[in-house]
Amino acid sequence: MPGIELKNVTKTFGAATVIDNVSLSIRPHEFMVFLGPSGCGKSTLLRMIAGLESVDAGEIWIGDRRVDQLAPGERRVAMVFQHYALYPHMSVRENMSFGLRNVRLPDAEIEKRVDAAAKMLEITHLLDRKPGQISGGQRQRVAIGRAIVKEPHLFLFDEPLSNLDAALRVRTRLEIAQLHQRVDAAMIFVTHDQIEAMTLAHRIVVMNNRKIEQIGTPMEIYSRPATTFVASFVGTPAMNFSPVELSDGPNGFVSARLPDGAIVATRIDKASLPASQSFKLGIRAESLDICPAGQGETVGVAQFVERLGDRTLVYVKLADGATIVAEDAGNSRVAINDQVGVKFDGSEAHLFDDQDRGHHAVLDGSAT
Amino acid sequence: MSTAAGQLSDLGRTRVQPARAGAQQSRWSHMLYVAPFLFLYAALLVYPLFAGFWLSLHKADLFGGRRFVGFENFERLSNDQVFLGAVGNTFYFIVLTVPALAIIGLGLALALNRQTRTAAVLRGVFFSSSVLSVTIVTLLWKVVFAPEGGFLANLLEAFGRPPIAFLSSAELALPAIAITTIWWCIGLPMMLFLAALQQVPRELYEAAALDNAGRWKTLWHVTLPSIRRTFALVLIIEVVLQFQLFGQAYLMTQGGPNNASRPMVLFLFEVGFTRWDVGYAVAAGQILFGFIAIAAFAQYLVARRKEAF
Numbered sequence: 283m284p285g286i287e288l289k290n291v292t293k294t295f296g297a298a299t300v301i302d303n304v305s306l307s308i309r310p311h312e313f314m315v316f317l318g319p320s321g322c323g324k325s326t327l328l329r330m331i332a333g334l335e336s337v338d339a340g341e342i343w344i345g346d347r348r349v350d351q352l353a354p355g356e357r358r359v360a361m362v363f364q365h366y367a368l369y370p371h372m373s374v375r376e377n378m379s380f381g382l383r384n385v386r387l388p389d390a391e392i393e394k395r396v397d398a399a400a401k402m403l404e405i406t407h408l409l410d411r412k413p414g415q416i417s418g419g420q421r422q423r424v425a426i427g428r429a430i431v432k433e434p435h436l437f438l439f440d441e442p443l444s445n446l447d448a449a450l451r452v453r454t455r456l457e458i459a460q461l462h463q464r465v466d467a468a469m470i471f472v473t474h475d476q477i478e479a480m481t482l483a484h485r486i487v488v489m490n491n492r493k494i495e496q497i498g499t500p501m502e503i504y505s506r507p508a509t510t511f512v513a514s515f516v517g518t519p520a521m522n523f524s525p526v527e528l529s530d531g532p533n534g535f536v537s538a539r540l541p542d543g544a545i546v547a548t549r550i551d552k553a554s555l556p557a558s559q560s561f562k563l564g565i566r567a568e569s570l571d572i573c574p575a576g577q578g579e580t581v582g583v584a585q586f587v588e589r590l591g592d593r594t595l596v597y598v599k600l601a602d603g604a605t606i607v608a609e610d611a612g613n614s615r616v617a618i619n620d621q622v623g624v625k626f627d628g629s630e631a632h633l634f635d636d637q638d639r640g641h642h643a644v645l646d647g648s649a650t
Numbered sequence: 651m652s653t654a655a656g657q658l659s660d661l662g663r664t665r666v667q668p669a670r671a672g673a674q675q676s677r678w679s680h681m682l683y684v685a686p687f688l689f690l691y692a693a694l695l696v697y698p699l700f701a702g703f704w705l706s707l708h709k710a711d712l713f714g715g716r717r718f719v720g721f722e723n724f725e726r727l728s729n730d731q732v733f734l735g736a737v738g739n740t741f742y743f744i745v746l747t748v749p750a751l752a753i754i755g756l757g758l759a760l761a762l763n764r765q766t767r768t769a770a771v772l773r774g775v776f777f778s779s780s781v782l783s784v785t786i787v788t789l790l791w792k793v794v795f796a797p798e799g800g801f802l803a804n805l806l807e808a809f810g811r812p813p814i815a816f817l818s819s820a821e822l823a824l825p826a827i828a829i830t831t832i833w834w835c836i837g838l839p840m841m842l843f844l845a846a847l848q849q850v851p852r853e854l855y856e857a858a859a860l861d862n863a864g865r866w867k868t869l870w871h872v873t874l875p876s877i878r879r880t881f882a883l884v885l886i887i888e889v890v891l892q893f894q895l896f897g898q899a900y901l902m903t904q905g906g907p908n909n910a911s912r913p914m915v916l917f918l919f920e921v922g923f924t925r926w927d928v929g930y931a932v933a934a935g936q937i938l939f940g941f942i943a944i945a946a947f948a949q950y951l952v953a954r955r956k957e958a959f
Contacts, residue, residue, distance in 0.1 A: 332856075332860065333859070333860075334856050334859065334860075353859065353862075354856075354859040354860045355859060355860055355861065355862030355863075356862075359860070360860065361856075361857075361860050363853045363856070363857065364853075365851070365853055367851065367853035367854055367856065367857040368857075369854065369857070369858075369871070369872060369875075370875075370876070371875035371876070371878075372871075372875075380858075380861050380863070380871065381860070381861030381862055381863075384861055384862040384863050384864075384867060385862050428857075428861075
């Protein structure tokens with residue numbers, strides 16, 4: 283089964299560049315997620331792979347076939363659309379078999395594939411109904427079924443869960459993950475939902491502003507964000523950022539001094555840092571623990587407390603007026619206007635240079 | 651307990667009654683808002699409808715003479731060869747025009763449903779004939795059909811053929827009027843189809859492209875099923891419109907030759923306004939109304955089937 287290769291792919295609409303020189307390779311059977319905010323170009327990139335948008339420059343390869351000049355139907359890809367795009371006047375069975383009839387597959391083979399897919403998706407009892415007579419979740423399954431029967435090399439999903447309610451979304455997410463185990467094909471899944479991306483992907487492609495920001499496994503994306511954008515887009519609550527001044531710390535690592543005077547000892551190798559004018563410290567709430575005032579690296583006033591059950595998020599206003607989000611236990615007793623200390627886990631701190639590139643703690647064997 | 655229950659029901663009664671009275675009162679005041687419309691509707695539509703039917707049961711002229719004759723006018727119509735011919739002509743004309751209007755309109759809409767400047771200009775061009783008055787349209791086409799020096803005559807001459815007198819031929823007069831009408835009326839079906847085509851979700855075409863459907867398969871399996879209600883609507887609107895053929899026939903052939911192009915409306919115009927036999931003309935009008943009502947009812951049935959898919 284082939285992998286997919288994008289080489290310097292560019293797309294423009296008039297004067298506007300919507301995909302800017304993107305290169306990417308997807309391994310056979312890999313589950314790839316394109317993650318990014320609206321308008322970042324992720325759907326356009328997916329549609330270019332499908333053949334629904336032309337490629338202005340660059341090449342797309344599926345296995346050893348160059349496909350970017352082929353018609354969508356000739357690329358051996360199947361797509362599940364955001365709004366399902368089922369043919370409203372055809373029954374579920376006709377919807378699933380339409381593509382197979384068009385390539386003149388024998389009737390017996392069509393029936394076999396449709397029945398097998400319907401059984402897998404538990405929609406056998408719906409085969410004679412029209413899309414208008416079934417629920418949104420069922421339509422989604424039919425759309426997936428229509429993709430499965432083609433036995434494609436590559437499945438493309440364009441925000442397929444965004445029209446489902448919360449409970450159904452979680453269930454369908456799980457089913458798509460199971461589907462990937464069963465079929466012998468790579469998958470590309472476009473979403474703006476970081477939880478979908480983190481839970482489904484082998485690797486995530488984080489896109490912003492027409493470009494790829496980072497490609498990596500979910501944990502790489504989360505623990506070692508390549509840019510400020512990735513660091514702030516992935517993870518809830520968003521990562522805390524603060525301008526810092528660097529100084530030499532122990533063992534060749536750097537220490538960062540926050541505007542309020544607090545000093546955070548990082549595990550970032552000084553030698554690895556570029557000669558940047560300025561640095562920002564980035565640190566997630568889970569690496570900032572609330573402690574009694576005077577015990578941590580700094581101290582501040584709790585402005586707002588969010589109780590999430592298993593943990594509590596505390597918005598702390600520091601002496602310089604900046605607000606950071608720190609974490610406390612689920613049964614935290616912190617109240618608004620309390621004076622609290624904040625303890626930094628410097629080994630989890632990141633530095634971002636003036637080019638917005640991320641620099642991370644030195645890996646030691648078991649670390650990420 | 652019982653007293654409490656009694657009190658409760660008393661409470662209920664005293665509360666409910668004023669509310670009901672209030673509702674009654676407000677219902678009447680609501681009526682006031684629709685009264686102007688109802689009055690006009692009754693005066694301008696309902697009353698003339700029944701007055702017309704009542705008139706058709708009379709022997710009447712435009713000078714006030716009027717005598718009740720029951721269904722005599724309808725009996726006369728059923729034996730009137732000119733009227734029966736006019737009914738036949740009207741149906742023949744509908745067969746000539748309506749399918750052509752639907753198919754050509756759809757073809758134009760499919761060809762011009764794109765975002766180019768040329769398409770926009772051509773949409774305007776094809777619609778522009780619809781804004782012309784019937785007088786101009788018939789004048790234009792009389793020039794086209796004229797056997798001496800007409801456009802078609804010249805064309806035939808160029809191929810060495812003798813000219814054809816379209817408008818004075820019993821076989822060709824009505825088809826010639828039909829061609830004129832199609833040219834005049836093509837704008838509306840085209841626009842209705844364009845509007846319908848723009849409602850078809852783009853994703854359906856993309857799904858069809860991924861499903862290896864070629865141009866014809868996409869047209870047949872995606873586009874046409876998606877606009878079939880508009881197709882039915884166009885057919886019915888055009889049937890209702892073309893039943894009322896009058897101006898083109900009146901101005902181009904005066905119903906001739908030998909009544910070969912006389913439609914129903916021309917018949918009742920002549921009976922009513924040149925023979926002054928108003929009751930008879932109105933009776934013919936009632937029959938025309940019946941045909942149109944059947945077509946309109948068919949449209950209602952189609953429009954009601956919203957959830958066809």
